[in-house]
Amino acid sequence: MAAPHHDTTPGTREDWWRDAAIYQVYPRSFADGDGDGTGDLAGVRAKLPYLAELGVDAVWFTPWYLSPLADGGYDVADYRTIDPAFGTLDEAEKLIAEARALGIRTIVDIVPNHVSDQHPWFRAALAAGPGSPERKLFHFRPGRGDHGELPPNDWPSQFAGPTWTRVEDGEWYLHLFTPQQPDLNWAHPVVREEHESVLRFWFERGVAGVRIDSAALPAKDPALPDFVEGRDPHPYVDRDELHEIYRSWRRVADAYGAVFVGEVWLPDSERFARYLRPDELHTAFNFTFLTCPWDPDRLRGAIDDTLAEHAPVGAPATWVLCNHDVTRTVTRYGRAETGFDFATKAFGTPTDLELGTRRARAAALLTLALPGSVYLYQGEELGLPEADIPRDRIQDPMHFRSGGTDPGRDGCRVPLPWNADAPYAGFGSGTEPWLPQPDGWSAYAADRQAADPASMLTLYRTALRLRRSEPGLGDGPLEWLPAPDGVLALRRAPGLVCVVNLARTPAALPDHETVLLTSGPLDTDGRLPTDTAAWLRG
Numbered sequence: 001m002a003a004p005h006h007d008t009t010p011g012t013r014e015d016w017w018r019d020a021a022i023y024q025v026y027p028r029s030f031a032d033g034d035g036d037g038t039g040d041l042a043g044v045r046a047k048l049p050y051l052a053e054l055g056v057d058a059v060w061f062t063p064w065y066l067s068p069l070a071d072g073g074y075d076v077a078d079y080r081t082i083d084p085a086f087g088t089l090d091e092a093e094k095l096i097a098e099a100r101a102l103g104i105r106t107i108v109d110i111v112p113n114h115v116s117d118q119h120p121w122f123r124a125a126l127a128a129g130p131g132s133p134e135r136k137l138f139h140f141r142p143g144r145g146d147h148g149e150l151p152p153n154d155w156p157s158q159f160a161g162p163t164w165t166r167v168e169d170g171e172w173y174l175h176l177f178t179p180q181q182p183d184l185n186w187a188h189p190v191v192r193e194e195h196e197s198v199l200r201f202w203f204e205r206g207v208a209g210v211r212i213d214s215a216a217l218p219a220k221d222p223a224l225p226d227f228v229e230g231r232d233p234h235p236y237v238d239r240d241e242l243h244e245i246y247r248s249w250r251r252v253a254d255a256y257g258a259v260f261v262g263e264v265w266l267p268d269s270e271r272f273a274r275y276l277r278p279d280e281l282h283t284a285f286n287f288t289f290l291t292c293p294w295d296p297d298r299l300r301g302a303i304d305d306t307l308a309e310h311a312p313v314g315a316p317a318t319w320v321l322c323n324h325d326v327t328r329t330v331t332r333y334g335r336a337e338t339g340f341d342f343a344t345k346a347f348g349t350p351t352d353l354e355l356g357t358r359r360a361r362a363a364a365l366l367t368l369a370l371p372g373s374v375y376l377y378q379g380e381e382l383g384l385p386e387a388d389i390p391r392d393r394i395q396d397p398m399h400f401r402s403g404g405t406d407p408g409r410d411g412c413r414v415p416l417p418w419n420a421d422a423p424y425a426g427f428g429s430g431t432e433p434w435l436p437q438p439d440g441w442s443a444y445a446a447d448r449q450a451a452d453p454a455s456m457l458t459l460y461r462t463a464l465r466l467r468r469s470e471p472g473l474g475d476g477p478l479e480w481l482p483a484p485d486g487v488l489a490l491r492r493a494p495g496l497v498c499v500v501n502l503a504r505t506p507a508a509l510p511d512h513e514t515v516l517l518t519s520g521p522l523d524t525d526g527r528l529p530t531d532t533a534a535w536l537r538g
Contacts, residue, residue, distance in 0.1 A: 019474025032428030041087035055464030070180035105208035139174035215262035276315035317372035331386035333359035361519035365533035369498035383456035513538025
């Protein structure tokens, strides 16, 4: 096995993650290198120059491991094997090295709460029967009722539907997500040892960091009591036992100079900050900002709350507008005028794409001006809207477990458009991609946008270049400046200001020497139009 990988590239910083721009790749939908309809590692390797030109510091891959794909790869059957649909382990190692040669680090996804029902551990547990050591790696229990016909408890699912499934011998097993994703028993030392081994496996192959899926869920109350709203501690969310697990992971990561970002959804800011103590996770996703509507007071409140949460532990904030689980930004912001609830999805919800695009462009400059690191979901730089997927083509289990009322997350996972004049918008497929692209998708193609100085892609490229070259951007202090109602104005460094106009009328810009970048044209009198942002110097 290779020696621990340490970054020795000249000019690199050990704390690169504090202000990194990180690009999220959903491999099935990024680029198809072998033409079979599914994105793969060959496709990503071919597009590495695009990512380098975009100006990102790292790429985060959603799970690329062997998986039956019951939940988009978050049902992992083998962490040490690349799913054949994506390629091979050798290709993954080449991709990591080729990306690093271009200055791009690699972050992989680890899913500690559960594995696939096709994982060797679970298959062995089913075969071994009740009371066996194999079943103790999971949460198998006898049922309640006269004949064990009732689930062991009443825990609600993270998806719609039940959290317990009964097997042929009468026992039940716990799954907070789908039945194809049995929960692991993190009180068992073998579970902990295996995951630390998996971390080492990828760190030794040059991976620079790990994103931890559902990071607040793995530990469970061993008694598995019924759920009682408001009970403290919660039986399976944010339990104190988690912190020692992540401290042990941190010791592994520190040996390789690697970093963590946790998916931590918690309403309690003090509890959230505990995960970011110096000996635990380096960063955690910021869902307060992600779910905030296009409203000046709420956006400022979300920014202030986020910075206040992170300040006590000295951790940098993370900022993100979209990911593979939420409705795309252009569509969300285009629905704001209709009272759209950001936590709700609906079939056929009317969207003003012109409004949504204008706001998404302004939001991009606001996000990239904030202190800390920023995550960009594939296709955001192209201004892609949410796609309407025909009901008979939906694959997301959220749709089926909701009884068909939730359209699911496939609309933000549609294969990317690369070349306007190529079949399937240049995704690379010789056959129809795994999810259908909507009519007009080629209008968003990267090659067309690269040649357009007013495109979303050009805006992101320019903003990311400035963010890297301007010492006042990235990590550091933020100061709010006086501004008219509906306008957000913040100073990142002496002489460097971001202004966003969310009011209904144009706004005068603060005194400045130079306009570095705007999300849209200024008015003829130099005023900032509504739903527009500007970066200023002086």
